[in-house]
Amino acid sequence: MKSKSLIYGLLISLIFVLLSGCGINKIVPGLIDSDKKETTDIVRTDANAEEQTTSETTEITTTDNISQTEPEKPKIDYTKIYTEVLDSYYNLILSGSEDYQIGDGKMGLLEAISFMETNDALASVGYAIQDISEDGIPELLIVAIAEKDNSVAYGNVILAIYTCVNDEPVFSFEGRARSSYRYIGDADFFYQGSNGAIYSIFGTYTLTPDGLSLTCNDYFFSYEKDDNFQEIGFYHNNSGIWDKSVSEELAISDEEFWQIESDLLKQIQNIELIPFSQHSPVSEATDTIGSEVNVHWAEDVLDNSSVYDEFSVEQPDPEVRVVFTTENNLQNFKILELELDNIDDLGNISFLTRELFALDELTSERFIVANLTYFETIPQYGIAYIDRSGTTRYFALELSGKDGSLLLSEFRQ
Structure with missing residues (x-):
């Protein structure tokens, strides 16, 4: 009898435990729901943070891109x-x-x-x-x-x-x-x-x-x-x-x-140097006082790809061949024949001129090749052109006494 009572008591205790377990299970889902809400909120908060971070990253990237694509500063001349x-x-x-x-x-x-x-x-x-x-x-x-x-x-x-x-x-x-x-x-x-x-x-x-x-x-x-x-x-x-x-x-x-x-x-x-004979100084009066035309021996600058106009003096057999070039477009370019007119007390020479060849515009893309007779001590050939200031300039073609190179020496007309 005692044994039955003991077994009965154990059964009763087990039922209470089971019932208690069911009660906890009913409470826990409630806690999980709450946790889920909180977890969801947290996840949403994290998502917002990610969105915010992404937004910030995008803004930074965009700013960087703008900075990289800013126009370069103009090159200094x-x-x-x-x-x-x-x-x-x-x-x-x-x-x-x-x-x-x-x-x-x-x-x-x-x-x-x-x-x-x-x-x-x-x-x-x-x-x-x-x-x-x-x-x-x-x-x-x-x-x-x-x-x-x-x-x-x-x-x-x-x-x-x-x-x-x-x-x-x-x-x-x-x-x-x-x-x-x-x-x-x-x-x-x-x-x-x-x-x-x-x-x-x-x-x-x-x-x-x-x-x-x-x-x-x-x-x-x-x-x-x-x-x-x-x-x-x-x-x-x-x-x-x-x-x-x-x-x-x-x-x-x-x-x-x-x-x-x-x-x-x-x-x-x-x-490698630019000779001062090729320099064009700036002047308030005439814009430039140096020649804007350069002169070379033809064999030094011409090759098969050169583009040029050609002129020959009216002589049976011209002896020298020279090339006139420029870095600027110059108006009313002329090749002149010179005749000594006067030498003043300061040694300044003036010439009488006769036009041999004329070109409306001398450009940097096209040379002028001139076939001339050999040079004398007193210049017999020269050039004229209108410079960028609208002034007509005159230059005598000479040989350097030092190295035989070609020079353009300005004279007044």
């Missing part, structure tokens, strides 16, 4: 920036030091053209605009012309260098006869100097990245070892100072010292 400097060199060559105030960078030029006729001087100095300091800003290099190849001028002796700061030309350094710089590539220069018969100096310098100055790499020089001047020593430093007290004395022979200089000379490189 450094030729215009350096025009005033170029004009000053051109005018100095024309007038000489007597009528011109000598400033920075000009002394080397005057030394280079001393005792030259004006036309030869214009053809013996050139310039280049290129970024040798590699800072993104081209420098202006004034250089002595050493040679010509197919009418292209080259040189390496630096007369002056300018750079550009805030769209204004700034003088950097100059070279002179007894303190010269020659280009050896990149931003480097070979230096040669002299302080007297026994004092020789050479070395290398580098143009600073801003193009404003030079830094010394190596500076070699000779100097007497004592006050008796009986023995000459060789010295080196990296400061560019001609002072043996701050330099290292080199234990080398004369031959070894000069071999160092010889090895550096082998590094010299030519720079």
Whole structure:
């Protein structure tokens, strides 16, 4: 009986447990629903956050795209920036030091053209605009012309260098006869100097990245070892100072010292130049005072692809062939026959002219080839054209007494 009662009690307890379990199951779905709501809200909140993030990302991306597609800044015309400097060199060559105030960078030029006729001087100095300091800003290099190849001028002796700061030309350094710089590539220069018969100096310098100055790499020089001047020593430093007290004395022979200089000379490189004879300076009165027409020997510029008009003088066998070109479109271009009219007290020549050939417009796309008789000492041929200011300009065709190149020399009519 007791056993039955015990079993009955256990059954009753089990039923209560089961009933209790059913009650919890009924409550839990309610909690899960609530949790689902909260979870859903959370998910929705996350979705909103994702939407917001996506929106922000889109906005950022869009902004970046706009920034990337902004129009580039217009390129700076450094030729215009350096025009005033170029004009000053051109005018100095024309007038000489007597009528011109000598400033920075000009002394080397005057030394280079001393005792030259004006036309030869214009053809013996050139310039280049290129970024040798590699800072993104081209420098202006004034250089002595050493040679010509197919009418292209080259040189390496630096007369002056300018750079550009805030769209204004700034003088950097100059070279002179007894303190010269020659280009050896990149931003480097070979230096040669002299302080007297026994004092020789050479070395290398580098143009600073801003193009404003030079830094010394190596500076070699000779100097007497004592006050008796009986023995000459060789010295080196990296400061560019001609002072043996701050330099290292080199234990080398004369031959070894000069071999160092010889090895550096082998590094010299030519720079392609525009001769000042081809420069057209700006003038308030006439817009330009230099020739806008260039003249070349035909064999130097013509090839099978050249497009040109041709003219021949009325002679049985013309002896020379020249080419006239321009970078601008010029009106009323003429080839003239010249006859000496007068030479005034200042040496200015005037000519009588006769038209041989006329073209309504000379353009950069088409050359004019002229077959002429050989040149005399006094010019017998010339050209005329109307420049961009509407002024008629006259130029005599001459040979350079220095290298036989062709020159155009302006005269007044």
